[in-house]
Amino acid sequence: xxxxxxxxxxxTKDGKVDKETLKEHVRNLIKYVDVVFVNGTTGLxxxxxxxxxxxxxxAVYDVTDKVIFQVGSLNLNDAVELVNFSKDxxxxxxxxxxxxxxxxxxxxWILNYFNExxxxxxxxxxxxxxxxATGYDISAKLVNKIEGIKGLKDTNQDLAHSLEYKIAxxxxxxxxxxxxxxxxxxxxxxxxxxxxxxxxxxLLSAMRRFIKEGKKEKALQVxxxxxxxxxxxxxxxxxxxxxxxxxxMMGYKVGYPRPPIYPLSxxxxxxLKSEVEPLKRKAEELISG
Ligand code: ELE
Numbered sequence: 001x002x003x004x005x006x007x008x009x010x011x012t013k014d015g016k017v018d019k020e021t022l023k024e025h026v027r028n029l030i031k032y033v034d035v036v037f038v039n040g041t042t043g044l045x046x047x048x049x050x051x052x053x054x055x056x057x058x059a060v061y062d063v064t065d066k067v068i069f070q071v072g073s074l075n076l077n078d079a080v081e082l083v084n085f086s087k088d089x090x091x092x093x094x095x096x097x098x099x100x101x102x103x104x105x106x107x108x109w110i111l112n113y114f115n116e117x118x119x120x121x122x123x124x125x126x127x128x129x130x131x132x133a134t135g136y137d138i139s140a141k142l143v144n145k146i147e148g149i150k151g152l153k154d155t156n157q158d159l160a161h162s163l164e165y166k167i168a169x170x171x172x173x174x175x176x177x178x179x180x181x182x183x184x185x186x187x188x189x190x191x192x193x194x195x196x197x198x199x200x201x202x203l204l205s206a207m208r209r210f211i212k213e214g215k216k217e218k219a220l221q222v223x224x225x226x227x228x229x230x231x232x233x234x235x236x237x238x239x240x241x242x243x244x245x246x247x248x249m250m251g252y253k254v255g256y257p258r259p260p261i262y263p264l265s266x267x268x269x270x271x272l273k274s275e276v277e278p279l280k281r282k283a284e285e286l287i288s289g
Contacts, residue, residue: 001211002191003033003204004068004153004175006040008242009048009056010255017052018255019059025198025246025254026063032201034191035092036060039070041130041155041177042195042242044261045097050078054085065090068126072096076113083120093150095126100134110136114146124150130177131156140168153177153193159184179230183223186211195238196226198254199245206287218286225283232275236268237261244269248276 007029010021026036038060039045039053048056050073057069071082071094079096086094099105099113118125129152131137143149143165151173154162162176166189176185177193185192186208197204203222210219233241239261246254247269256263264272 001186001208002035002175003186003197003201003208004035004037004191004193005029005033005197005201006037006042006177006193006195007060008195008198008246008254008257009039009043009052010243011258013256015258017048017055017059019055021253021255022056022059023063024252026060028250028252029197029201030064030066032205033197035066035068036064037068037070037095037153037193039072040128040193041133042198042239043070044239044258045070045072046100047258047261050081053082057086057089061089061091065092067091068093068095069123070095070097070128071117072098072128074099074101076116079113079117080120083117087122091123093124093126094121095128095153097128097130098134098136098138100136103135105136107142110138111142111145114138114149118147118149121148124148126150126173127152128177129154129156137161140164143172144169151175151190155193157181159188162189180223180227182226183207183211183219186219195242196229198242199249200226200229200283203283203287221286222283225279225286228279229276232272232279236264236272240264241272244272245276248273249280 010018012018071079073079129138153175155177165174173190175193179196182192207219207222240257
């Protein structure tokens, strides 16, 4: 029942990775979560340069070695360079999403891409499957052809799809990456990779505690509050709202996203806050009671 946070990447106002803020954020998160997933979707991984991906790893690693380092790139040379860079770090694993954007790539090319990375990796290798973003679903059959694969994160609204990996290979570590399925992922898979862990790690940790104590009804109520938060956040833009939500829920600032992920305006932050406050109070009552 692992909780993995796909950590957001804080930027300064002029668009540089804000390493000190990232470190401070990770210091707060690891009180509640087990692993930090670096350069994921919430971390704006596809929008980071190779050098920036190295910077985020180095900053997070100053705080914890419980890290999965996402290296995916449309330039395989860059991804390989990042895998090589990771050798100096003691990590939980390296991960990659599939080559995306270019449609109708033959399956064997996709497999080649993953195998080139997994063979070079000195750490455990993880797949990041996010079909609605990449255009490619890496099936359970294909996953089992990736040499030495340790596990995967399946960002998919279909829990049965995530379960297929587990059924096909019970040794594989399988996480679901959907915020609305945290409860079900904790119950039926190896855990969750949830972007809400950036602002509500205490809620996820309470949810897990409730499950362990057999209080499933309460755990499900936490999920329902999270779902309501997501409804609000999605109206303003989920990725940017995640930054603002850290201040609302945790009480500190984590810098800015970087365009084309535009920061929310003061007005939007104010409105978001007023919509989330009642949910925050409800959550606090639930987890303290
Ligand atoms: C998820 C997205 C999906 C988190 C990452 C993650 O950021 O790398 O809200 O379920 O559509 O992929 O946050 O979000 P939902 O693993």
